[in-house]
Amino acid sequence: MPLQTVIFDLGGVLIDWNPRYLYRKLMKSEAEIDYFLSNICTLAWNAHQDAGRSFREATAVLLAQHPQHAEMIAAYYGRWEEMLGGAMEESVEIFREVKRTGLPVYALTNWAVESFTPTQKRFSFLREFDGIVVSGEEKVAKPDARLFHILLERYKIEARNAVYIDDSAANIATAQSLGLHTIHFQNAEQLRRELQEFGVL
Numbered sequence: 001m002p003l004q005t006v007i008f009d010l011g012g013v014l015i016d017w018n019p020r021y022l023y024r025k026l027m028k029s030e031a032e033i034d035y036f037l038s039n040i041c042t043l044a045w046n047a048h049q050d051a052g053r054s055f056r057e058a059t060a061v062l063l064a065q066h067p068q069h070a071e072m073i074a075a076y077y078g079r080w081e082e083m084l085g086g087a088m089e090e091s092v093e094i095f096r097e098v099k100r101t102g103l104p105v106y107a108l109t110n111w112a113v114e115s116f117t118p119t120q121k122r123f124s125f126l127r128e129f130d131g132i133v134v135s136g137e138e139k140v141a142k143p144d145a146r147l148f149h150i151l152l153e154r155y156k157i158e159a160r161n162a163v164y165i166d167d168s169a170a171n172i173a174t175a176q177s178l179g180l181h182t183i184h185f186q187n188a189e190q191l192r193r194e195l196q197e198f199g200v201l
Contacts, residue, residue, distance in 0.1 A: 016085030090188035
């Protein structure tokens, strides 16, 4: 059966997000940034906010553990918009091409609830999706299969008739376990090629 639905991840596929964009303004070397992001404001810590923990609580946890890094910890969410590098324009154009085919297009994203609304205002294409499921609103984050189930059930999507696009191997693995077709995003050229192979474009 031809694919009937396309599902995009956002960060790393359509929006360029990287904490280094902020900390390159605040720290003297890549080594200093590496240490901070590997040991203080880690991806594992950030994942709790993607799953619904408030920025205030998250910041307080780290300030108690690492008071000597107070200024840098406070900057993580105090200046989070500076981590957004902008829209990944080639991928966004592909998203719009998919939209023009008439297929329903959804987003499934790990994103903290406090920063998602401002992000929607900044990137107008986010208002063009047929629906978006945000981990921070649902209190569960990828690669947990529960977030995928929320999307599939809310929008009555049959996994076997949908393709899911993500830059995370762990998220792709979960999607495949649920029967979704997948594209492990590397770059826009590869995305376009694989969508063509699926007959979407």
